Amino acid sequence: MAHFRRSKLAKAALLSFLTLGIVQSCIDTEPAPRSGSLDDVQAASLVDGANEDLNGIALEAMAEISQNQGGIAAGTQANGYPFTYTGKATCSTNTIDFDNQIITIDFGEGCTNNDGKFREGQIEIHFTDYRNVEGAVITTSSDNFKVENIGITGTRTLTNTGNEAENEWSYAIRLEDGVITFQDGSTRTFEGDKSRTWKFDEQTEELTITETGKIYGTNRLRLTYNEEITTPLLYKSSCAEEAAIPVSGARKITIANQTFGIDYGSGDCDKEVLITWPNGEEQTFVISD
Numbered sequence: 001m002a003h004f005r006r007s008k009l010a011k012a013a014l015l016s017f018l019t020l021g022i023v024q025s026c027i028d029t030e031p032a033p034r035s036g037s038l039d040d041v042q043a044a045s046l047v048d049g050a051n052e053d054l055n056g057i058a059l060e061a062m063a064e065i066s067q068n069q070g071g072i073a074a075g076t077q078a079n080g081y082p083f084t085y086t087g088k089a090t091c092s093t094n095t096i097d098f099d100n101q102i103i104t105i106d107f108g109e110g111c112t113n114n115d116g117k118f119r120e121g122q123i124e125i126h127f128t129d130y131r132n133v134e135g136a137v138i139t140t141s142s143d144n145f146k147v148e149n150i151g152i153t154g155t156r157t158l159t160n161t162g163n164e165a166e167n168e169w170s171y172a173i174r175l176e177d178g179v180i181t182f183q184d185g186s187t188r189t190f191e192g193d194k195s196r197t198w199k200f201d202e203q204t205e206e207l208t209i210t211e212t213g214k215i216y217g218t219n220r221l222r223l224t225y226n227e228e229i230t231t232p233l234l235y236k237s238s239c240a241e242e243a244a245i246p247v248s249g250a251r252k253i254t255i256a257n258q259t260f261g262i263d264y265g266s267g268d269c270d271k272e273v274l275i276t277w278p279n280g281e282e283q284t285f286v287i288s289d
Helices: 002-020 022-026 038-067 069-075
Strands: 093-097 102-106 118-127 137-147 150-162 168-181 187-201 206-218 224-236 248-255 258-266 272-276 282-286
Touching: 038 102, 038 118, 038 137, 038 150, 038 168, 038 187, 038 248, 038 272, 150 187, 168 206
Parallel strands: none
Antiparallel strands: 093 102, 102 118, 118 137, 137 150, 150 168, 168 187, 187 206, 206 224, 224 248, 248 258, 258 272, 272 282
Protein backbone atom coordinates (compact mmCIF):
# COMPACT_ATOMS: atom_id res chain seq x y z
CA MET A 1 0.00 0.00 0.00
CA ALA A 2 2.86 2.37 0.80
CA HIS A 3 4.35 1.77 -2.65
CA PHE A 4 0.95 2.36 -4.22
CA ARG A 5 0.58 5.71 -2.45
CA ARG A 6 4.14 6.76 -3.40
CA SER A 7 3.39 5.92 -7.04
CA LYS A 8 0.23 8.05 -6.93
CA LEU A 9 2.15 10.90 -5.38
CA ALA A 10 4.80 10.65 -8.10
CA LYS A 11 2.15 10.66 -10.81
CA ALA A 12 0.43 13.70 -9.35
CA ALA A 13 3.74 15.52 -8.99
CA LEU A 14 4.74 14.77 -12.58
CA LEU A 15 1.32 15.84 -13.88
CA SER A 16 1.74 19.11 -12.01
CA PHE A 17 5.29 19.46 -13.37
CA LEU A 18 4.09 18.95 -16.92
CA THR A 19 1.22 21.40 -16.71
CA LEU A 20 2.50 24.16 -14.47
CA GLY A 21 4.85 25.67 -17.06
CA ILE A 22 2.49 25.79 -20.02
CA VAL A 23 0.68 29.01 -19.20
CA GLN A 24 3.86 30.92 -18.45
CA SER A 25 5.48 29.76 -21.69
CA CYS A 26 2.54 30.93 -23.80
CA ILE A 27 1.22 34.13 -22.22
CA ASP A 28 1.13 37.01 -24.69
CA THR A 29 1.13 40.38 -22.94
CA GLU A 30 1.25 42.47 -26.12
CA PRO A 31 -1.85 43.92 -27.84
CA ALA A 32 -3.48 41.67 -30.40
CA PRO A 33 -1.92 42.16 -33.85
CA ARG A 34 -4.25 43.41 -36.58
CA SER A 35 -2.76 41.41 -39.44
CA GLY A 36 -1.39 37.94 -40.06
CA SER A 37 -2.14 34.70 -38.24
CA LEU A 38 0.91 34.26 -36.01
CA ASP A 39 -1.31 35.51 -33.21
CA ASP A 40 -3.55 32.49 -33.77
CA VAL A 41 -0.54 30.17 -33.48
CA GLN A 42 0.44 31.77 -30.18
CA ALA A 43 -3.17 31.99 -28.98
CA ALA A 44 -3.77 28.28 -29.68
CA SER A 45 -0.94 27.48 -27.28
CA LEU A 46 -2.33 29.94 -24.74
CA VAL A 47 -5.75 28.27 -24.82
CA ASP A 48 -4.02 24.92 -24.31
CA GLY A 49 -2.05 26.35 -21.41
CA ALA A 50 -5.04 27.99 -19.73
CA ASN A 51 -7.00 24.76 -19.88
CA GLU A 52 -4.00 22.82 -18.60
CA ASP A 53 -3.77 25.12 -15.60
CA LEU A 54 -7.39 24.44 -14.66
CA ASN A 55 -6.99 20.76 -15.43
CA GLY A 56 -3.81 20.50 -13.36
CA ILE A 57 -5.40 22.18 -10.33
CA ALA A 58 -8.46 19.93 -10.53
CA LEU A 59 -6.51 16.69 -10.93
CA GLU A 60 -4.08 17.61 -8.17
CA ALA A 61 -7.01 18.29 -5.83
CA MET A 62 -8.62 14.97 -6.77
CA ALA A 63 -5.31 13.14 -6.29
CA GLU A 64 -4.87 14.69 -2.86
CA ILE A 65 -8.25 13.68 -1.48
CA SER A 66 -7.78 10.21 -2.99
CA GLN A 67 -4.38 9.78 -1.32
CA ASN A 68 -5.77 10.94 2.01
CA GLN A 69 -9.18 9.34 1.85
CA GLY A 70 -8.52 7.38 5.05
CA GLY A 71 -7.61 10.48 7.03
CA ILE A 72 -10.35 12.58 5.45
CA ALA A 73 -13.05 10.00 6.15
CA ALA A 74 -13.52 11.37 9.65
CA GLY A 75 -14.60 14.69 8.13
CA THR A 76 -17.16 13.33 5.72
CA GLN A 77 -20.07 14.07 8.05
CA ALA A 78 -19.54 17.82 7.80
CA ASN A 79 -19.68 20.05 4.75
CA GLY A 80 -16.87 22.53 4.15
CA TYR A 81 -14.11 20.18 5.28
CA PRO A 82 -10.79 22.01 4.66
CA PHE A 83 -7.77 20.43 3.01
CA THR A 84 -4.33 21.52 1.83
CA TYR A 85 -1.89 20.09 -0.65
CA THR A 86 1.38 21.01 -2.35
CA GLY A 87 0.10 21.76 -5.84
CA LYS A 88 -0.87 25.01 -7.52
CA ALA A 89 -3.35 26.06 -4.86
CA THR A 90 -1.00 26.35 -1.89
CA CYS A 91 -1.96 29.98 -1.23
CA SER A 92 -5.70 29.50 -1.69
CA THR A 93 -8.54 28.63 0.67
CA ASN A 94 -9.61 25.07 -0.19
CA THR A 95 -12.73 23.29 1.03
CA ILE A 96 -14.52 20.07 0.17
CA ASP A 97 -18.23 19.37 0.54
CA PHE A 98 -18.45 15.58 0.68
CA ASP A 99 -22.25 15.49 0.80
CA ASN A 100 -22.51 17.24 -2.56
CA GLN A 101 -19.07 16.15 -3.86
CA ILE A 102 -17.80 19.66 -4.52
CA ILE A 103 -14.29 21.06 -4.08
CA THR A 104 -13.90 24.84 -3.92
CA ILE A 105 -10.50 26.46 -4.46
CA ASP A 106 -10.57 30.19 -3.72
CA PHE A 107 -7.57 32.38 -4.53
CA GLY A 108 -9.47 35.49 -3.38
CA GLU A 109 -8.05 38.77 -4.63
CA GLY A 110 -4.87 37.03 -5.67
CA CYS A 111 -1.76 35.28 -4.40
CA THR A 112 1.43 33.71 -5.71
CA ASN A 113 1.68 29.93 -5.51
CA ASN A 114 4.73 27.76 -4.96
CA ASP A 115 5.03 27.42 -8.75
CA GLY A 116 5.68 31.19 -8.94
CA LYS A 117 2.43 32.08 -10.71
CA PHE A 118 -0.09 34.68 -9.57
CA ARG A 119 -3.70 33.47 -9.51
CA GLU A 120 -6.94 35.04 -8.38
CA GLY A 121 -10.63 34.16 -8.33
CA GLN A 122 -12.35 30.86 -7.63
CA ILE A 123 -12.50 27.37 -9.10
CA GLU A 124 -15.28 24.89 -8.35
CA ILE A 125 -14.86 21.17 -8.98
CA HIS A 126 -17.80 18.74 -9.01
CA PHE A 127 -16.84 15.05 -8.96
CA THR A 128 -18.64 11.72 -8.99
CA ASP A 129 -15.65 9.59 -7.97
CA TYR A 130 -11.88 9.64 -7.68
CA ARG A 131 -10.08 10.62 -10.89
CA ASN A 132 -8.59 7.18 -11.70
CA VAL A 133 -11.89 5.33 -11.34
CA GLU A 134 -13.45 4.34 -14.67
CA GLY A 135 -16.60 6.36 -15.28
CA ALA A 136 -15.62 9.15 -12.89
CA VAL A 137 -16.77 12.59 -14.06
CA ILE A 138 -14.92 15.72 -12.91
CA THR A 139 -16.43 19.06 -13.91
CA THR A 140 -14.38 22.22 -13.39
CA SER A 141 -15.79 25.74 -13.69
CA SER A 142 -14.22 29.10 -12.89
CA ASP A 143 -15.51 32.36 -11.44
CA ASN A 144 -13.39 35.46 -12.13
CA PHE A 145 -10.35 33.16 -12.28
CA LYS A 146 -7.09 34.56 -13.64
CA VAL A 147 -3.58 33.18 -13.94
CA GLU A 148 -0.83 35.73 -14.54
CA ASN A 149 -3.61 38.30 -15.24
CA ILE A 150 -5.07 36.21 -18.06
CA GLY A 151 -8.79 35.55 -17.46
CA ILE A 152 -10.23 32.06 -17.95
CA THR A 153 -13.94 31.23 -17.87
CA GLY A 154 -15.91 28.22 -19.01
CA THR A 155 -16.70 24.65 -18.03
CA ARG A 156 -14.40 21.66 -18.50
CA THR A 157 -15.89 18.18 -18.05
CA LEU A 158 -13.44 15.30 -17.79
CA THR A 159 -14.73 11.71 -17.92
CA ASN A 160 -12.52 8.71 -17.14
CA THR A 161 -13.13 6.31 -20.03
CA GLY A 162 -10.99 3.51 -18.57
CA ASN A 163 -7.44 2.27 -18.42
CA GLU A 164 -6.06 -0.10 -21.06
CA ALA A 165 -3.00 -1.01 -19.01
CA GLU A 166 -1.41 -0.41 -15.63
CA ASN A 167 -0.46 3.24 -15.07
CA GLU A 168 -2.44 4.31 -18.14
CA TRP A 169 -5.71 6.27 -18.08
CA SER A 170 -7.91 7.64 -20.84
CA TYR A 171 -10.22 10.62 -20.55
CA ALA A 172 -12.82 12.36 -22.69
CA ILE A 173 -12.82 16.14 -22.26
CA ARG A 174 -15.70 18.46 -23.08
CA LEU A 175 -14.99 22.22 -23.22
CA GLU A 176 -17.99 24.58 -23.06
CA ASP A 177 -18.43 28.37 -23.07
CA GLY A 178 -14.68 28.95 -22.83
CA VAL A 179 -13.31 32.50 -22.95
CA ILE A 180 -9.71 33.66 -22.61
CA THR A 181 -9.43 37.38 -21.79
CA PHE A 182 -6.07 38.95 -22.59
CA GLN A 183 -4.51 41.86 -20.72
CA ASP A 184 -5.52 44.31 -23.46
CA GLY A 185 -9.18 43.26 -23.07
CA SER A 186 -9.36 41.22 -26.29
CA THR A 187 -10.84 37.72 -26.06
CA ARG A 188 -10.66 34.31 -27.71
CA THR A 189 -13.58 31.92 -27.27
CA PHE A 190 -13.40 28.13 -27.48
CA GLU A 191 -15.41 24.97 -27.04
CA GLY A 192 -15.20 21.43 -28.33
CA ASP A 193 -14.19 17.88 -27.49
CA LYS A 194 -10.84 16.22 -26.90
CA SER A 195 -9.56 12.80 -25.88
CA ARG A 196 -6.46 12.24 -23.77
CA THR A 197 -4.37 9.31 -22.62
CA TRP A 198 -2.00 9.57 -19.64
CA LYS A 199 0.84 7.02 -19.40
CA PHE A 200 3.27 6.82 -16.50
CA ASP A 201 6.49 4.79 -16.67
CA GLU A 202 7.56 3.87 -13.14
CA GLN A 203 11.06 2.91 -14.31
CA THR A 204 11.91 6.20 -15.99
CA GLU A 205 9.33 8.30 -14.07
CA GLU A 206 8.28 9.74 -17.43
CA LEU A 207 4.72 10.92 -17.86
CA THR A 208 3.42 11.24 -21.42
CA ILE A 209 0.10 12.68 -22.52
CA THR A 210 -1.37 12.03 -25.95
CA GLU A 211 -4.22 14.24 -27.17
CA THR A 212 -6.65 14.28 -30.09
CA GLY A 213 -9.78 16.29 -30.83
CA LYS A 214 -11.30 19.52 -32.16
CA ILE A 215 -12.26 22.94 -30.81
CA TYR A 216 -13.86 26.01 -32.38
CA GLY A 217 -14.70 29.59 -31.48
CA THR A 218 -13.82 33.17 -32.38
CA ASN A 219 -10.32 34.65 -32.33
CA ARG A 220 -9.15 38.05 -31.07
CA LEU A 221 -10.27 39.67 -34.33
CA ARG A 222 -13.77 38.17 -33.85
CA LEU A 223 -13.28 35.79 -36.77
CA THR A 224 -14.62 32.26 -36.52
CA TYR A 225 -11.98 29.53 -36.36
CA ASN A 226 -11.99 25.74 -36.34
CA GLU A 227 -9.03 23.87 -34.94
CA GLU A 228 -8.38 20.14 -35.40
CA ILE A 229 -5.55 17.92 -34.19
CA THR A 230 -4.53 16.04 -37.33
CA THR A 231 -1.68 14.04 -35.78
CA PRO A 232 -1.97 13.23 -32.05
CA LEU A 233 -0.16 15.78 -29.90
CA LEU A 234 2.41 14.36 -27.49
CA TYR A 235 3.51 16.02 -24.25
CA LYS A 236 6.46 14.67 -22.22
CA SER A 237 7.25 15.49 -18.60
CA SER A 238 10.99 15.29 -19.31
CA CYS A 239 10.60 18.21 -21.73
CA ALA A 240 8.26 20.31 -19.59
CA GLU A 241 10.81 22.67 -18.06
CA GLU A 242 12.47 23.52 -21.37
CA ALA A 243 9.45 23.38 -23.66
CA ALA A 244 5.99 23.18 -22.16
CA ILE A 245 4.28 22.62 -25.51
CA PRO A 246 3.72 19.43 -27.52
CA VAL A 247 6.98 17.81 -28.59
CA SER A 248 5.34 16.20 -31.63
CA GLY A 249 2.06 16.06 -33.51
CA ALA A 250 0.21 18.54 -35.69
CA ARG A 251 -2.96 20.58 -35.90
CA LYS A 252 -4.72 22.66 -38.52
CA ILE A 253 -6.63 25.90 -38.02
CA THR A 254 -9.22 27.20 -40.47
CA ILE A 255 -10.17 30.90 -40.43
CA ALA A 256 -12.38 32.50 -43.09
CA ASN A 257 -12.05 29.41 -45.32
CA GLN A 258 -8.25 29.62 -45.16
CA THR A 259 -6.46 26.69 -43.51
CA PHE A 260 -2.93 26.58 -42.16
CA GLY A 261 -1.07 23.84 -40.31
CA ILE A 262 1.15 23.75 -37.22
CA ASP A 263 3.70 20.94 -36.89
CA TYR A 264 5.30 20.51 -33.46
CA GLY A 265 8.25 18.42 -34.61
CA SER A 266 9.47 14.90 -33.93
CA GLY A 267 10.09 14.83 -30.18
CA ASP A 268 12.73 17.46 -29.40
CA CYS A 269 12.38 19.57 -26.26
CA ASP A 270 12.05 22.95 -27.93
CA LYS A 271 9.48 25.65 -28.61
CA GLU A 272 9.89 25.64 -32.36
CA VAL A 273 6.99 24.85 -34.67
CA LEU A 274 6.68 24.68 -38.44
CA ILE A 275 3.74 26.59 -39.93
CA THR A 276 2.42 25.81 -43.39
CA TRP A 277 0.37 28.75 -44.66
CA PRO A 278 -2.62 28.37 -47.05
CA ASN A 279 -0.42 29.21 -50.07
CA GLY A 280 1.96 26.36 -49.19
CA GLU A 281 4.68 28.63 -47.81
CA GLU A 282 6.44 27.23 -44.75
CA GLN A 283 7.64 29.30 -41.80
CA THR A 284 9.49 28.36 -38.62
CA PHE A 285 8.08 30.05 -35.53
CA VAL A 286 9.16 29.95 -31.88
CA ILE A 287 6.37 30.05 -29.28
CA SER A 288 7.28 33.00 -27.08
CA ASP A 289 7.77 33.04 -23.31
